Amino acid sequence: MRRKIGMVFQNFNLLQRSLVIENVLMGRLGYISSPRSILANRAYSKDDIGIALDCLRRVGIEDLAYRRVDALSGGQQQRVGIARALAQKPSIILADEPVSNLDPTRKREIMNLLSEIHKREKMTTIIGLHDMETAREYAGRIIAMVKGEIVFDGKPAELTDEKLVEIFA
Incomplete structure (x- = not known):
């Protein structure tokens, strides 16, 4: 069940001292056995790494794959969170206030990205927002x-x- 629901969090829920690619690979944990999952990066296959890089490409930050998360802007961190959710290959994305911590420009970029993913991949997307203007627009x-x-x-x-x-x- 956890593989079927991708979560995008208000506060990103990323491992700040880890690399972007490592955070996205966390989305693949549902596809590996528990004993392998404790081996950290050694648990991921070349296919998993390819999936993670593809997800980063889809959200426009493949070039940041080997940067630490704590060096990224809020908008970039939210893109990492979206890539992590996509790496799960979910049928549904749930997003909890995904733009509340972002400036107006990044807010629009992230909402456009989520909208594009919803349309392109025909994926059910449920977004919790308190901003009614953004809700009406998207x-x-x-x-x-x-x-x-x-x-x-x-x-x-x-x-x-x-x-x-x-x-x-």
Whole structure:
């Protein structure tokens, strides 16, 4: 089951003192045995390394594969997180506030990237956002919840400013 769901986290959840490629390879752990997984990099096959490099290429940062994560910008780190999720070869991507820590330019880049992955790979993508403008711009469907209850489920055009006031007042 864990292989089928790729997670993209608000705070990236990366190993800061490790290389980018090592972080992306973590997405392959579901494909190797537990005894092999404790061997760190020796556990990964050439195929796994190829998959990781391809995922980095798909998110536009293949050239950063052998850099430490702590030397990257926030937008680059989020791309590493997306590459790690893709390395799992999931059928669903869940993204928890993937752009809340980014400046407006990087925010748009990451949302465009997630949208492109969703369309190109026909992959179900569920993104949790508090920014309703971003949700309206990128979503095909918006579900709003208050205290664990669904209070809106519809198309972005149906989520008017008046409806937002009604929901969140």
